[in-house]
Amino acid sequence: MKCMADLCVIPFNGKISVAQEIAQCQQILQQFDIDIQLHGYGTNLYGEWDDVFAAIKACHEQLHETGIVRINSTIKVGTRTDKDQKIEDKVNAVNDILNA
Amino acid sequence: MKCMADLCVIPFNGKISVAQEIAQCQQILQQFDIDIQLHGYGTNLYGEWDDVFAAIKACHEQLHETGIVRINSTIKVGTRTDKDQKIEDKVNAVNDILNA
Amino acid sequence: MKCMADLCVIPFNGKISVAQEIAQCQQILQQFDIDIQLHGYGTNLYGEWDDVFAAIKACHEQLHETGIVRINSTIKVGTRTDKDQKIEDKVNAVNDILNA
Amino acid sequence: MKCMADLCVIPFNGKISVAQEIAQCQQILQQFDIDIQLHGYGTNLYGEWDDVFAAIKACHEQLHETGIVRINSTIKVGTRTDKDQKIEDKVNAVNDILNA
Numbered sequence: 001m002k003c004m005a006d007l008c009v010i011p012f013n014g015k016i017s018v019a020q021e022i023a024q025c026q027q028i029l030q031q032f033d034i035d036i037q038l039h040g041y042g043t044n045l046y047g048e049w050d051d052v053f054a055a056i057k058a059c060h061e062q063l064h065e066t067g068i069v070r071i072n073s074t075i076k077v078g079t080r081t082d083k084d085q086k087i088e089d090k091v092n093a094v095n096d097i098l099n100a
Numbered sequence: 101m102k103c104m105a106d107l108c109v110i111p112f113n114g115k116i117s118v119a120q121e122i123a124q125c126q127q128i129l130q131q132f133d134i135d136i137q138l139h140g141y142g143t144n145l146y147g148e149w150d151d152v153f154a155a156i157k158a159c160h161e162q163l164h165e166t167g168i169v170r171i172n173s174t175i176k177v178g179t180r181t182d183k184d185q186k187i188e189d190k191v192n193a194v195n196d197i198l199n200a
Numbered sequence: 201m202k203c204m205a206d207l208c209v210i211p212f213n214g215k216i217s218v219a220q221e222i223a224q225c226q227q228i229l230q231q232f233d234i235d236i237q238l239h240g241y242g243t244n245l246y247g248e249w250d251d252v253f254a255a256i257k258a259c260h261e262q263l264h265e266t267g268i269v270r271i272n273s274t275i276k277v278g279t280r281t282d283k284d285q286k287i288e289d290k291v292n293a294v295n296d297i298l299n300a
Numbered sequence: 301m302k303c304m305a306d307l308c309v310i311p312f313n314g315k316i317s318v319a320q321e322i323a324q325c326q327q328i329l330q331q332f333d334i335d336i337q338l339h340g341y342g343t344n345l346y347g348e349w350d351d352v353f354a355a356i357k358a359c360h361e362q363l364h365e366t367g368i369v370r371i372n373s374t375i376k377v378g379t380r381t382d383k384d385q386k387i388e389d390k391v392n393a394v395n396d397i398l399n400a
C-alpha cells in the first residue's frame with residue numbers, strides 16, 4: 001500500500017529554534033526508500049506505507065538518542081486504490097486547473 | 101517506545117456522513133493491544149509505537165477492502181523518554197492545575 | 201457559520217511539561233461563547249466560526265503575553281450546511297452504530 | 301501578530317478527486333494580503349493572523365456556496381515574538397544546516 005504523507009516534527013529541545021533537529025530528520029528520512037520534499041511547515045513523504053512510517057519512527061528514535069526528551073509529530077497520510085499519485089502529481093493536478 | 105497518538109480518519113465514501121466508517125475503525129482499533137478513547141474529533145490511542153501504527157494501518161487497509169477508494173488520516177503522535185504518560189494522565193495533569 | 205474544531209497548542213516554554221500552559225488555555229477558552237471539551241491530545245471546540253477562532257487567537261496572544269516566545273497549534277475544523285452537529289452528537293452517532 | 305500556517309482542505313464533494321476545489325481555494329487565498337505556497341499536501345500561508353484566518357474562512361464559505369455540504373480543514377499555525385520568519389526563511393534555515 002503506497003501512501004502520501006506530510007510530517008511536522010516538534011522536538012521539545014528547550015530552545016526556540018528547532019531547525020537543527022529538522023535538519024537531522026531530513027538526513028534520517030533520506031536513508032529510507034521514500035520520496036521527500038521539505039516545505040515551509042513540514043515535509044511531504046511518498047512511498048510504501050511501511051517505509052514511510054519506519055522513517056517517521058526513526059526520526060523519533062534517533063532524536064531521543066541525541067537527548068531530546070519529548071517529541072510531537074503531526075502527520076497527514078493519504079491512501080487511494082484508484083491510482084498511484086506522487087507528490088508532484090498532486091501539485092500538478094491543481095496547477096493544471098489553475099492554468100486552464 | 102510507547103506513544104500517545106490521536107487519529108482522525110476521513111474516508112472518501114461519496115456521502116456526507118462518515119459515522120459508519122468511524123464505527124468500523126473503532127472495531128478495528130479494539131483488536132489491537134492499545135488503549136483507545138473516542139472523542140468528538142478523533143480517537144486518542146496509547147500503546148507501543150508499533151501497535152499503534154499497525155492499528156492505524158489496519159484501519160486504512162480494511163476500509164479499502166470494503167470498497168473505500170481514498171482515505172485521509174490526520175495523526176498526532178507524541179513520545180517521551182522521561183515518563184510513561186497514559187491518556188487519562190494527560191487530562192488529569194491539566195485538571196489538577198485547574199482545580200488547584 | 202457554525203463549526204466543530206479541535207485544538208492542540210504546543211508552547212515552546214523551554215520545559216518538558218506543557219500542562220501549565222494548557223490549563224491556562226482552558227481558562228481562556230472558557231471566556232468565549234463556545235462549547236469546549238478537553239481530551240487526551242487536545243480540546244474539542246464548538247460554536248460560531250468567529251468565536252472559535254477568536255478563542256484560539258486569544259490563546260496565542262495571552263500565552264505570548266506571559267512570555268512564551270513561540271507557539272504552535274494544530275487545528276482541525278469542520279463545517280457543514282446540512283445540520284447542526286454538536287460535540288456529543290458526533291460521538292453519539294458513532295456509538296449508536298457500535299451499539300446497534 | 302504575524303503567523304505562519306499550513307492549510308489542508310478536504311471538501312466532501314462525493315468524488316475521489318478534490319483538485320477542483322483545491323484550485324478554487326488557491327484562487328480564494330490569492331485575494332488576501334498573504335503569502336501562499338502550494339505543496340503536495342496543503343498550502344503554506346504567511347501573514348497577519350487576521351488575514352490568514354479570514355482567508356481560511358473564505359475558503360469554507362465560498363466552497364459551501366458552490367454546493368459543497370461538508371468541509372474539513374487541517375491547520376497548523378505558528379506564532380513567535382522573537383523574529384519575523386517567512387515561508388522561505390524556515391526552509392532556508394534547515395537547508396543552511398544541511399549544506400554546512
